[in-house]
Amino acid sequence: MLLARLTNAARWLALATLLPACAPAAASRPAPSPTASAPGVEVPAAPVAPQFDATTQASLTQSVARLFSEASAAFEVQVVEPLTLHVTETDKHDLRVSLDRVWASCQRDAPHCEQEARSFVTNSVAAIEAPAAKATRDQVVAVLRPRAYFDSMGGTSAAGTVVEPFVGDLFATYVVDLPQAIRLLRPGDMTTLGLTRADLPAVARTNLTARLGRSPPELARSKPGDVSVIAGGNYFESSRLLLTEDWTALSTKLGKPIFVGAPANDVLVVAIAPATDQLVKLRAAIQGLYQSSDRPVSPQVYRWDAGRWIAAP
Numbered sequence: 001m002l003l004a005r006l007t008n009a010a011r012w013l014a015l016a017t018l019l020p021a022c023a024p025a026a027a028s029r030p031a032p033s034p035t036a037s038a039p040g041v042e043v044p045a046a047p048v049a050p051q052f053d054a055t056t057q058a059s060l061t062q063s064v065a066r067l068f069s070e071a072s073a074a075f076e077v078q079v080v081e082p083l084t085l086h087v088t089e090t091d092k093h094d095l096r097v098s099l100d101r102v103w104a105s106c107q108r109d110a111p112h113c114e115q116e117a118r119s120f121v122t123n124s125v126a127a128i129e130a131p132a133a134k135a136t137r138d139q140v141v142a143v144l145r146p147r148a149y150f151d152s153m154g155g156t157s158a159a160g161t162v163v164e165p166f167v168g169d170l171f172a173t174y175v176v177d178l179p180q181a182i183r184l185l186r187p188g189d190m191t192t193l194g195l196t197r198a199d200l201p202a203v204a205r206t207n208l209t210a211r212l213g214r215s216p217p218e219l220a221r222s223k224p225g226d227v228s229v230i231a232g233g234n235y236f237e238s239s240r241l242l243l244t245e246d247w248t249a250l251s252t253k254l255g256k257p258i259f260v261g262a263p264a265n266d267v268l269v270v271a272i273a274p275a276t277d278q279l280v281k282l283r284a285a286i287q288g289l290y291q292s293s294d295r296p297v298s299p300q301v302y303r304w305d306a307g308r309w310i311a312a313p
Contacts, residue, residue: 057082095183135176142204224273238262258304261286264293
C-alpha cells in the first residue's frame with residue numbers, strides 16, 4: 001500500500017499515466033502458401049482476424065470481449081467502460097466482469113499479456129458455466145458505486161441486488177468477489193448462503209476489511225494539515241469509506257476533522273484538519289484525479305461528522 005503526501009499526488013498521477021503500455025504479444029504466423037488462380041479469376045483474400053491489442057485499457061477491454069464471444073456462442077458481451085464487461089449467457093447468467101487484475105498483470109509482464117488474458121477468459125467461462133461455481137460467504141463484499149454506475153443498468157431499482165444510499169451520489173451495494181470475476185450479488189445468492197437482509201451489511205463489511213486491512217497506521221499519527229494518498233492498486237480502496245468503525249476510531253484518536261476524497265475505485269485521499277487554502281487545493285486535486293480516472297467514483301470531498309460522512313460544503 002502506497003501512502004504519499006498530497007504534494008506527491010500529481011506526481012503519482014503522472015507516474016500512473018506514464019507507465020509503459022502493455023505491448024501486444026507477438027503472434028507468429030506461418031507464411032501463406034501461394035494460391036494458383038486461373039487467368040482473370042480473383043481469389044478473395046482470407047479475412048484477417050483482429051489481433052489482440054493491450055496497448056490501452058480500452059483496447060484490452062475490446063480484445064477480451066472478443067475472446068469471450070469466441071469462447072461461446074451463448075455469450076452476449078458488451079463493453080460497459082474500460083476494464084468492465086457485461087457478460088450475458090442465454091437464460092442463465094448476467095454479470096459484470098472486471099478486468100483490473102488482467103490489466104495489472106499485463107503491466108507487470110507485457111510479453112505474456114495475451115496468454116494471461118486468454119487464461120483469464122478460459123477460467124471465467126469455466127466458472128460461469130460450472131453449476132458448482134457458487135458464491136461463498138467470504139466472497140460477499142460491500143462496495144461503493146456512484147449513481148452513474150447504476151444509471152447504466154437502468155437505475156438503482158433495476159440493479160437486481162441490494163442498493164443503499166450512502167452519501168451524496170454514492171451508494172453501497174454488494175458484490176461476489178470470485179477468483180476470475182466480480183459480479184453483483186443476486187437475491188438467489190442470499191438464499192443459497194442463508195444471508196438475511198439484516199445480516200448482509202456486517203458480513204460484507206467484514207469481508208471488505210479482509211481485503212483492505214485495517215486503516216493504515218500512518219493515519220493515526222497524522223497532524224493537522226497532513227494529507228495522504230492511499231493508492232496501492234487495490235480494487236476496493238474507495239470502498240474503505242464504508243468501514244465506519246475504523247473512521248470512528250481514527251476520529252476519536254486524532255480529535256481533529258477528517259476530510260476524504262474517493263476519486264477512483266483504487267484511490268483514497270485523506271486530509272486531517274486542512275486549512276482553508278489546503279481544502280481548496282484538495283478539491284482541485286480530487287477533481288483532477290476523478291476526471292483522469294478510467295474508473296471514477298466521486299469528485300466530491302466528504303467530511304467525517306458525528307459517526308457518518310457528509311458532503312463537505
